[in-house]
Amino acid sequence: MGIWEQNLAALAARNPLVTEALQKYLAEPTSGPEGGVKRIFPCETRTGLPNLKLVQGDKHVLLHSNYDPYFEAGRWLESLTEQEPGGTLIVFGVGMFYHLEILLNQFPDKLIIGYEPDLEIFLHLLRNRDISRYILQHRLTLLVEHESVKWDRLLLTYLVDHPDAGIGWQAFPVYERVYSTKWRQLGQSMVALLIAFQSNLVTTRYFSNLWLINFFHNLLPAVSSPGAHTLFNRFKGIPAVIVSAGPSLNKNVHLLRELENRALILSAGSAINILEKHGVTPHCIVGIDGAVDDNSKIYERSLSAEDVFLLYSTTFYHGIVNNFRGPKVVMQLDHYDYLAWLNGELHRNIGIVRSGPSVSNVAMDLAYKLGCDPIVLLGQDLAYTNYQHYGDGAIFQQTFTEEDKQKKGAVVRKDIYGNDVLTTKAFLTMKTKFELDLQELKGRFFIDATEGGLKIEGTNLLTFRETIDNYFKMEFPLRRMLCEICRESSDDEPVGLSRVKAVLYQSKKAIRKIRQLCRRGLTTAERMRRHCQDQTLGIERFNEMADLLERWEHDILRHPLYTQLVLRSVNSEMYATTMTTDREVQNEFDLFKRGLAAARGYNQQFGIIYAKCALIEQLIDETLGKMEP
Structure with missing residues (x-):
């Protein structure tokens, strides 16, 4: 097995979404990120190590030092704000992996997320350096820039799995210059995501x-x-x-x-x-x-x-x-x-x-x-x-x-x-x-x-x-x-209370509809749980019930009031529940155990939404009561 095959096999085992993104990109290449490089040429350092030359306009930039990429990586690590032994560090720019290699070896207790904004660079890495043993380490997560990879969702999954891991982020210097727009966007998104997550789900709830x-x-x-x-x-x-x-x-x-x-x-x-x-x-x-x-x-x-x-x-x-x-x-x-x-x-x-x-x-x-x-x-x-x-x-x-x-x-x-x-x-x-x-x-x-x-x-x-x-x-x-x-x-036209009342009455009606859908979902999930527990469910009936649950879920998640009001108050809990359920279902091959995991997840999901809608309906009623003469 060659370098490419070893890396791809390791990546498929650890992060199938990134593997899928690579396959889609190879089938239909897209342009690199806005403000990024126009062309990438493979080259070697003076010591024979793989390197890349990036062409941006009339500028030519080496991705790593032409002399000693490992020495450069060590100097970069020294320049970082003081690193704690543990916690999590997101590194913007995977490059040819020299700096991540040093980072992983020097901080054995730190969790590392490597984010590569240019898939062409990532492909060069996988074809030219065997990093499979690092990819297989559970303390390393590699993410890439591609429309099929919802990095914020993956990061939220990571936060759910590591709720106590402090998060920091740094850019490898070349990336901060060449991909400056993407680096700023990543920083803004990171802050928004961390604020939304709130350190733990109990606090958020x-x-x-x-x-x-x-x-x-x-x-x-x-x-x-x-x-x-x-x-x-x-x-x-x-x-x-x-x-x-x-x-x-x-x-x-x-x-x-x-x-x-x-x-x-x-x-x-x-x-x-x-x-x-x-x-x-x-x-x-x-x-x-x-x-x-x-x-x-x-x-x-x-x-x-x-x-x-x-x-x-x-x-x-x-x-x-x-x-x-x-x-x-x-x-x-x-x-x-x-x-x-x-x-x-x-x-x-x-x-x-x-x-x-x-x-x-x-x-x-x-x-x-x-x-x-x-x-x-x-x-x-x-x-x-x-x-x-x-x-x-x-x-x-x-x-x-x-x-x-x-x-x-x-x-x-x-x-x-x-x-x-x-x-x-x-x-x-x-x-x-x-x-x-x-x-x-x-x-x-x-x-x-x-x-x-x-x-x-x-x-x-x-x-x-x-x-x-x-x-x-x-x-x-x-x-x-x-x-x-x-x-x-x-002096501007005031908002009439009659308009506000109309919105509240209409919203109350919509909330009741969502609660009704939740009740149907809860009933179906309980039936699935009971049948799977007793092992009295055939594959055909299993699929029928799964389709029903997906239908109730679809009707709720696409309801206008859910997306405009309810979603804001259940987002973190729903992310945690659905991602936990997805992992359990994907990793289970026994039909009844898969059914139990799915039923448990749907029960939690519909229960979260139902309880929040009940609170919203109560608050709407209280507000309408204040508006009565």
Whole structure:
């Protein structure tokens, strides 16, 4: 058996989807990824090792060092941000595998995902280097760029199988340059996927219900509040300061008192308590967090502030939205926001704000859409500077203890001064989201005036004093501007409650239809389970029942309301259930055992949807009850 055959056999055993993608590509080659190479030529290094020359326009680039690819790979590994022994690393660019070989040998406990954006390069690798023994290692997963390979689905499968594995991603340098567009897209998708997955399915399940409850309780305020689009581009050239609650806020929070009419102050999350302690009244509070207890404490004093605007998403804790006395503006987020469904039904466009793992990520995109320039980050440590959680005045625990270090999986990174500082994977995900967004938000000057914590690439480091002296030289009647803009929006045609009622009644009817389909599916799944358990099912009857289950599933998954509303709240659970079931069914050859696995999976799937629809129907009824005179 030759090199090609050995590699292909190993790949077929470990990842049949990638093998299938290769076969489809060989049968019908497609062009490489956008912005990628135009031609690829095999060549050898000076030591006789396989290499590739990439031609991009009039540029010729060697994929690996012409001298010693292994030495180059070792240097690359040394240049990476400090690697933990375990966890998972996604490497953008498989190339001729030299760097992955070094990585696998040097970190025997690390799980590696190699992602190759160009199938031509992958084919050259499989034909010229025997990597079959590595492919067969269960700690290595190889993915390729092809329409038949749903890499996000495969990655989610991986996350389900390894829920505790911390995820990081790095590009092999040549790929970062040659396939820069694809690298950015991968980063954005990675962050979105990790945010959606939420570290574990229990947490996701809890928050999906919480987000639904908050959405329906916030529904009436949302349709009566001006949309965020009314503020878009109305603050062109006006500085904005996004205030977060990081410990370095102690250094400069007092300077905010100078900025009442010189910069738009946006308070993100729990920063409001610190601002209150220092006598600073922000122009706006940005809120997206749905937790009940935390928000009840954080915003207790802010509820009565009549000159502060609340910019909120419908995931925000409804107790704050419904009791806030000041003006309110609703935001539609681009990810997991049920408001997208409602606005679609009402034909209402209020603009879209980028979501993120923290309210500060959302606030930065909001400031950009308002037209603000420069945009300043304050208190954005993304780390436990001086072993503190928050700046002075925050209502929660202050000192970062040894127990916290273990619980949160803290890691050491360098701060902006080159000193060691503790941070967490959650903070690093926020940092990555900032950096990916900053690559897209062009034409503005972004300043990180935190004066501590991690460096956010794409921002300019200045002290807050320097920032104020150099960029905050003009005055603007900011509170009056906000009030006038919202007053103008109140002249627009309001959303009639009769339209909202009609949407809710129609949706309730559709939800009942989905529940009816779920009941049919549950009944059929139970019959299949019973027959398979008793081994009283022939192949013909088995296929009939399997077809029925597929029909109920198809009717549910294609139902418009399921795709527009229900899917958002069951996505992670459904992914986990269907992928687990698929693996069990594919690996089982006994008819009755396959039937039991399929019945169990369908029972879980229909049960998840049924329970969520029951909750939605209850929330619709409660909302309709509030609308009765």
